[in-house]
Structure formats: structure tokens, C-alpha cells
Amino acid sequence: MQVSDFIENRTFDEIAVGESASLTRTLTKDDIILFAVMSGDVNPTHLDERYAETSISHRIVAHGMWGGALISAILGTRLPGPGTVYLRQDLRFREPVGLGDTVTVTVTASEKRQEEHVVLFDCRGVNQNGDEVISGIAQVIAPTKKICQPRVALPEVEVRRHDRYEELVQRCAELEPIRTAVVDPRDHASLEGTVRATELGLIRPVLVGPEQEIRSLAASLNIEITGCEFLDAKPGPAAAATAVALARAGKVDALMKGSLRPDELMHEVVAAGTGLRTERRMSHAFVMDVPNYATPLILTDAGVNIIPTLDQKRDICQNAIDLAKVLGFDQARVAVLSAVENVTRKIPSTLEAAALCKMANRGQITGGIVDGPLTFDDAVSADSARQANIVSPVAGGANILLVPDIESGNMLVKQLTFMSGAEGAGIVLGARVPIILTSQTDKLRTRLASAAAAVLLVHAQRRSTPLPSAAE
Structure with a gap:
């Protein structure tokens, strides 16, 4: 196996204040549909094409549906990574994210609390134009034991539309x-x-x-x-x-x-x-x-x-x-x-x-x-x-x-x-x-x-x- 085939965490002791990790994704129609299927969220503001300004064919407000998921992905797979327990998040969604927009989400360790191994992360997301679309704080319990294991291969998921x-x-x-x-x-x-x-x-x-x-x-x-x-x-x-x-x-x-x-x-x-x-x-x-x-x-x-x-x-x-x-x-x-x-x-x-x-x-x-x-x-x-x-x-x-x-x-x-x-x-x-x-x-x-x-x-x-x- 190559190094990229493994997933490895950062323990509480290894994390330094100021350390950060990022993830970049482009919002697609399939992202919206998959979330709707998974969550049952059929809010017409997200899905109904009759809402011209926020339709699938125009713009969809991402809010916590997509941006929050990206932050969770970083915390659970990169920093701290496997073994992390997500306690809470307080996020603000400043701008809508439209189909085709590319968002880079970054989490930065801002505070460590030794007694409970809690780490606070500043969270920020910017689009391809540099505009801030997400900001806020996430709080997690960081792992204390080192974990390095093969990365789980996710099944291929296909959205079937007509x-x-x-x-x-x-x-x-x-x-x-x-x-x-x-x-x-x-x-x-x-x-x-x-x-x-x-x-x-x-x-x-x-x-x-x-x-x-x-x-x-x-x-x-x-x-x-x-x-x-x-x-x-x-x-x-x-x-x-x-x-x-x-x-x-x-x-x-x-x-x-x-x-x-x-x-x-x-x-x-x-x-x-x-x-x-x-x-x-x-x-x-x-x-x-x-x-x-x-x-x-x-x-x-x-x-x-x-x-x-x-x-x-x-x-x-x-x-x-x-x-x-x-x-x-x-x-x-x-x-x-x-x-x-x-x-x-x-x-x-x-x-x-x-x-x-x-x-x-x-x-x-x-x-x-x-x-x-x-x-x-x-x-x-x-x-x-x-x-x-x-x-x-x-x-x-x-x-x-x-x-x-x-x-x-x-x-x-x-x-x-x-x-x-x-x-x-x-x-x-x-x-x-x-x-x-x-x-x-x-x-x-x-x-x-x-x-x-x-x-x-x-x-x-x-x-x-x-x-x-x-x-x-």
C-alpha cells in the first residue's frame, strides 16, 4: 500500500495551536440530490426548479447542508482525524454557494483544554473568488491514541436522474x-x-x-x-x-x-x-x-x-x-x-x-x-x-x-x-x-x-x- 492508502490522526498531544488543515470541493447537482435523499430535506428552496434564483439550474443555498459536512469531513479524517468526537459547532453562512462554486474549507486549532482533551477550531470557508462563505467555531474531543489504518474505500454512488x-x-x-x-x-x-x-x-x-x-x-x-x-x-x-x-x-x-x-x-x-x-x-x-x-x-x-x-x-x-x-x-x-x-x-x-x-x-x-x-x-x-x-x-x-x-x-x-x-x-x-x-x-x-x-x-x-x- 502507498501512504495515500492510509488514514492517520493527530493526537491531542501532537496538535499545536495554529495548526490547520483544508479541503477543497466543487458543489455539483449530485451533491444536492444525494443530501436530499439521505436526509429527507426536500426544501423547495434547494430542489425545486420553479425557485429560479435558488434552483438546481441556477443557485442553491448550501448552508449547513454542504459546508458543515465539509468541516466535519476534515475534523473526522485529517485534523484531528480518526477517533475524534464532535461535540458542537457554531457556524455562520455568510454567502450562498451555487452550483459550480468551488469552496475551500479550513479548520485551525485555536485552543486546547488539557483536562478533557478538548480542542477548539476556527472554521472558515472561501469560494473561488476569495469571498468568505462560512465562518465559525467547532469543538471536538481529540483522540489520545495514535491511529493509522487503511483508508476505507467508499462505495460508488450514482445519482440517477431523467x-x-x-x-x-x-x-x-x-x-x-x-x-x-x-x-x-x-x-x-x-x-x-x-x-x-x-x-x-x-x-x-x-x-x-x-x-x-x-x-x-x-x-x-x-x-x-x-x-x-x-x-x-x-x-x-x-x-x-x-x-x-x-x-x-x-x-x-x-x-x-x-x-x-x-x-x-x-x-x-x-x-x-x-x-x-x-x-x-x-x-x-x-x-x-x-x-x-x-x-x-x-x-x-x-x-x-x-x-x-x-x-x-x-x-x-x-x-x-x-x-x-x-x-x-x-x-x-x-x-x-x-x-x-x-x-x-x-x-x-x-x-x-x-x-x-x-x-x-x-x-x-x-x-x-x-x-x-x-x-x-x-x-x-x-x-x-x-x-x-x-x-x-x-x-x-x-x-x-x-x-x-x-x-x-x-x-x-x-x-x-x-x-x-x-x-x-x-x-x-x-x-x-x-x-x-x-x-x-x-x-x-x-x-x-x-x-x-x-x-x-x-x-x-x-x-x-x-x-x-x-x-x-
Whole structure:
């Protein structure tokens, strides 16, 4: 071991008045979030971005949360070091410390009390400009026995955030809100998501459902909906039929599922003659934000098509590529997933994967690179692809995963969600209008990301050619 691998204290007898030790750190967003998780301190002054002057994206007042921790670290590891008992501190926080500020904290022994082995330390912290941000006194019992031992290796701690969803919402900031029929919003999550999406300028909502019941629920939940437009309708399928009729008539730009079941809404959406079909097969896509993965990830189809045919998979693939373009992906890289990488008639999904690749080569699928069959690990891990001797522009860096069927897609999404901390914003593509298909368990941020994706799709459609003609 090297000397730096050891931690050694200064005993009471060794410490001289005037002796000092320092520590320099730069305040990061992760510091704030880690402290909030550890302490439960969710003071909006520290964490809420709506507090513009003290938000994560601007400035955060450190106070004892961070500066005091730095002082404690010096006293416990350097001066006096291991064996120190922290008795008290009296600190003043003179200036706010912002993200990116570099603070140097110094403790200086100012007084020794022989009878109890107490040492008083003057504490001072200055930022990168030399401004004093912390001052005060700390009192400790210094160790009397020498301690020199290997330094404990701290575990790596990673803060998992979903900034990609925030970026998605921010991309809509300059776009006009889209008129959205919110279908039967008779639960807290639906109403809260609608109101917040409205506040952010994503949607102009039309609440379709039993008006008095929705108003009573909003009042009981203290959710302000006075600015929302209403279209009174019976709950469930009746509300869905009314909302679909609005979209069919061009009176709304998108649909958003409320508290009704997904099948109740989709039954009306796909209805022949009265629904929202086009020549393109409808499909569901999750826009996934997966911690530790380099790019956003579109996963399809885990919500609409149960056992899609080859022709249906072609449309599913094209829908996903078109979505990737609207979301600003640098390049759509589609991995057609299966259980193995080799084409074999024993596993039909490998044959369809090979056919989709040929379709892409022949221009039947456009706008992206399609490769398969690929296993999940080869699709997302360059190391796995290398070990399998797969040379591909998609393997190891896929940003669209096309699953064989709804069962595998559903399981994969839930594995990513519950075991990897991922989030999935759901949307239905290929209809006359985008359909925001949220889950009852979706977080607010996921609902907002789904709405943002719909906004980007609507505006992209307005700038380009019209949707494929209706299929009656």
C-alpha cells in the first residue's frame, strides 16, 4: 500500500495551536440530490426548479447542508482525524454557494483544554473568488491514541436522474400548445397531469367526461381546473367515443387517456368507419429514459399489437423511426430483437427480423438503419456484440428496440422500469392524431414527457405532408 492508502490522526498531544488543515470541493447537482435523499430535506428552496434564483439550474443555498459536512469531513479524517468526537459547532453562512462554486474549507486549532482533551477550531470557508462563505467555531474531543489504518474505500454512488424528459419538455417551449381531448380524467394523476401540462404550455385541454363528477373530484383534491374547457359525456367508452369524434372532426390535435382502461379508449380509436385509422398500422411506443444508457430509447410495441405480422412490424418499425426523427435522435438505429442472433426457421421472429432488414435495404422502411435478429444484450452492449463477433452499425448502440410481440415487450419494459430505474413515456402512433396512452402508475414527469412527445409530433405533422389517408 502507498501512504495515500492510509488514514492517520493527530493526537491531542501532537496538535499545536495554529495548526490547520483544508479541503477543497466543487458543489455539483449530485451533491444536492444525494443530501436530499439521505436526509429527507426536500426544501423547495434547494430542489425545486420553479425557485429560479435558488434552483438546481441556477443557485442553491448550501448552508449547513454542504459546508458543515465539509468541516466535519476534515475534523473526522485529517485534523484531528480518526477517533475524534464532535461535540458542537457554531457556524455562520455568510454567502450562498451555487452550483459550480468551488469552496475551500479550513479548520485551525485555536485552543486546547488539557483536562478533557478538548480542542477548539476556527472554521472558515472561501469560494473561488476569495469571498468568505462560512465562518465559525467547532469543538471536538481529540483522540489520545495514535491511529493509522487503511483508508476505507467508499462505495460508488450514482445519482440517477431523467434529464432527457426535461429536455423533451423544454423543446416545446417555443411551440404553440396543442388542443388535447383528455378522456375521462376522474383520478388524481390524470387531473394533476392535465393541469401541469397546461401550466407548462404543452396542451390546451378539453376534459371529456362527466363534468360535475370531474369538478367535484378536482375540488376535493384541491386541483384548480377553472381554466379547462369541458365536454360533458358519460364515463368510460362513451367519453372515448366523444373524444375520438372530436379528433376525427379535426377539433382536437391529440388524445390523452384519463382514468378509463386503455382498451376502452383504443376500441373507439380503431373502430372501422368511426375511429382514427390511417393506412399505417397503429402501434404503441415507449420513449424510455434508462439510467446508464447513452441515448434515449424507443421500445415498441408493448401496448397495442399482440402478435404482429411481418407487414404490421414494418409499420411498427416505420412509426418508431418517424418518432425518433421528431424527437431529435441523431440517427434511428433499430434493433429487431429475438432470442438468438442467427436466422433460423425454428424461431419465426428471426425470419421476420431478416425480412425487415431486407425491406429497409429495398426502401420499404426509410429513415433509419435496421439490423436483426439481435439479442437484447448485443443490441445495447458493444462488449457483448464484440464477443459475439457481430459487426453492425446498430449492435451496441441501438436506440430503437423492436420486440417480437406484446408479451416480450411488456416484460422488457417492466424489467427496465423496476430493476434499472427506467421510465417510459407512452404514445400511440399511426393514428390521425397522437394518442397519449399513460398508465395509472405513471409519474407526473412521465406524463409530461408523453405530452411533450405528442406536441412535437403534431408540430412536425403540420410542417410536413399530411398523415396517410384514412382507412375506412
